[in-house]
Amino acid sequence: MSDFKMNTKCVQSGYRPGNGEPRQVPIIQSTTFKYNTSEDMGKLFDLEAEGYFYTRLQNPTNDYVAAKICDMEGGSAAMLTSSGQAANFFALFNICECGSHIVASSSIYGGTFNLIAVTMKKMGIDVTFVSPDATEEEIDAAFKENTRACFGETIANPALTVFDIEKWAKIAHKHGVPLIVDNTFPTPVNCRPIEWGADIVTHSTTKYMDGHGAGVGGAIVDSGKFDWMAHKDKFPGLCTPDESYHGITYAEKFGNAGAFITKCTAQLMRDFGSIQSPQNAYLLNLGLESLHVRIARHVENAQAVAEFLEANPKVEYVNYSGLKSNKYYKLAQKYLPKGGCGVVSFELKGGRSAASQFMSQLKLIAIETHVADARSCCLNPASSTHRQLTDEQLKEAGIPAGLVRLSCGIEDKEDLIHDIKQALDSIKD
Ligand SMILES: *Cc1c(COP(=O)(O)O)cnc(C)c1O
Numbered sequence: 001m002s003d004f005k006m007n008t009k010c011v012q013s014g015y016r017p018g019n020g021e022p023r024q025v026p027i028i029q030s031t032t033f034k035y036n037t038s039e040d041m042g043k044l045f046d047l048e049a050e051g052y053f054y055t056r057l058q059n060p061t062n063d064y065v066a067a068k069i070c071d072m073e074g075g076s077a078a079m080l081t082s083s084g085q086a087a088n089f090f091a092l093f094n095i096c097e098c099g100s101h102i103v104a105s106s107s108i109y110g111g112t113f114n115l116i117a118v119t120m121k122k123m124g125i126d127v128t129f130v131s132p133d134a135t136e137e138e139i140d141a142a143f144k145e146n147t148r149a150c151f152g153e154t155i156a157n158p159a160l161t162v163f164d165i166e167k168w169a170k171i172a173h174k175h176g177v178p179l180i181v182d183n184t185f186p187t188p189v190n191c192r193p194i195e196w197g198a199d200i201v202t203h204s205t206t207k208y209m210d211g212h213g214a215g216v217g218g219a220i221v222d223s224g225k226f227d228w229m230a231h232k233d234k235f236p237g238l239c240t241p242d243e244s245y246h247g248i249t250y251a252e253k254f255g256n257a258g259a260f261i262t263k264c265t266a267q268l269m270r271d272f273g274s275i276q277s278p279q280n281a282y283l284l285n286l287g288l289e290s291l292h293v294r295i296a297r298h299v300e301n302a303q304a305v306a307e308f309l310e311a312n313p314k315v316e317y318v319n320y321s322g323l324k325s326n327k328y329y330k331l332a333q334k335y336l337p338k339g340g341c342g343v344v345s346f347e348l349k350g351g352r353s354a355a356s357q358f359m360s361q362l363k364l365i366a367i368e369t370h371v372a373d374a375r376s377c378c379l380n381p382a383s384s385t386h387r388q389l390t391d392e393q394l395k396e397a398g399i400p401a402g403l404v405r406l407s408c409g410i411e412d413k414e415d416l417i418h419d420i421k422q423a424l425d426s427i428k429d
Contacts, residue, residue: 076224084204
């Protein structure tokens with residue numbers, strides 16, 4: 001980890017060119033790499049030497065960008081993946097296998113919920129979902145003898161719950177299991193989960209890190225702090241010889257700092273090939289260079305919009321952890337003192353019809369399924385992502401028909417509020 005401040009890390013960490021080398025991160029658009037002797041190449045296949053041989057596993061452009069994200073999160077090693085979904089799958093599957101069990105927050109991104117509850121279940125991996133607000137006793141009771149990982153989101157998409165990282169980390173560690181935190185929404189600019197005890201951090205870089213809606217991607221960062229060998233029986237994949245690499249034991253050969261990411265690259269990237277294209281990694285790095293500037297503006301705009309909405313009579317309630325009225329205000333002050341993210345959700349009093357009238361009148365804010373890029377956008381779950389549910393079922397799922405998820409971009413907040421105001425005024429009862 002470098003000693004630079006976050007603003008400097010966003011701009012300069014990762015790629016450090018030597019004398020006469022390109023100033024910008026080079027895009028190594030090559031599937032393969034050349035060697036002088038087959039002995040040289042053999043060393044790479046044995047994990048005896050560091051280097052590149054095939055872009056399905058590793059590419060230098062990706063590694064420059066992963067090194068920047070690693071430095072920003074304060075980790076020991078990191079890798080990029082083709083998407084946030086791939087990052088979360090790899091982070092979990094690197095330590096879980098058929099017969100394992102996961103404890104996860106029930107308030108997580110729908111795609112991750114489905115990945116764990118449906119797809120990983122088919123692989124024989126079981127899960128217990130627990131409310132992020134559960135008591136220590138309740139969370140503790142969810143752990144089983146075969147639990148191998150604990151998972152949550154710093155700020156959940158789209159529920160916007162705030163995860164008590166320190167509390168969950170303490171319980172996970174008591175059970176000899178690492179805590180994996182998806183830090184997509186705050187980004188390391190606003191929260192660094194490793195400082196609160198998280199062992200592994202994941203990202204959908206598709207969101208604020210890219211920040212321009214340009215490329216789908218993901219990242220995994222290891223803190224290097226989890227002592228795998230101290231829990232040898234639970235993690236045979238890291239603590240016993242890997243026959244597909246001539247019997248090396250990752251935790252012994254690469255230590256706590258390198259074992260997790262090396263295994264994840266050597267086994268999962270080799271076998272699944274969910275690599276980010278070097279082109280996308282280049283675009284991601286452009287996004288990272290301004291992340292610290294953009295995030296502050298996203299937060300400023302979201303806070304102003306949330307306060308405006310809360311004072312409007314057509315609005316039933318507003319969910320934003322920067323509001324004093326919010327259930328998570330205190331936790332947010334602890335984990336997100338510089339603010340959380342740009343996403344606000346609110347319910348309109350007139351239900352589905354009010355939401356649809358409101359959205360049809362917006363001039364600047366676009367209707368999109370995306371969140372977290374420079375341009376403001378919004379979505380009514382009841383008429384899009386959750387349209388198969390009845391009004392009753394929506395209520396039970398905590399997604400009332402009149403709920404609007406609004407992702408505040410980095411435009412001028414006065415223009416955003418003006419657009420929202422004229423659309424609210426147009427709603428007829
Ligand atoms: C979007 C998102 C994901 C999935 O990422 P993709 O890049 O779309 O695969 C995972 N977690 C969170 C919190 C997200 O917002």
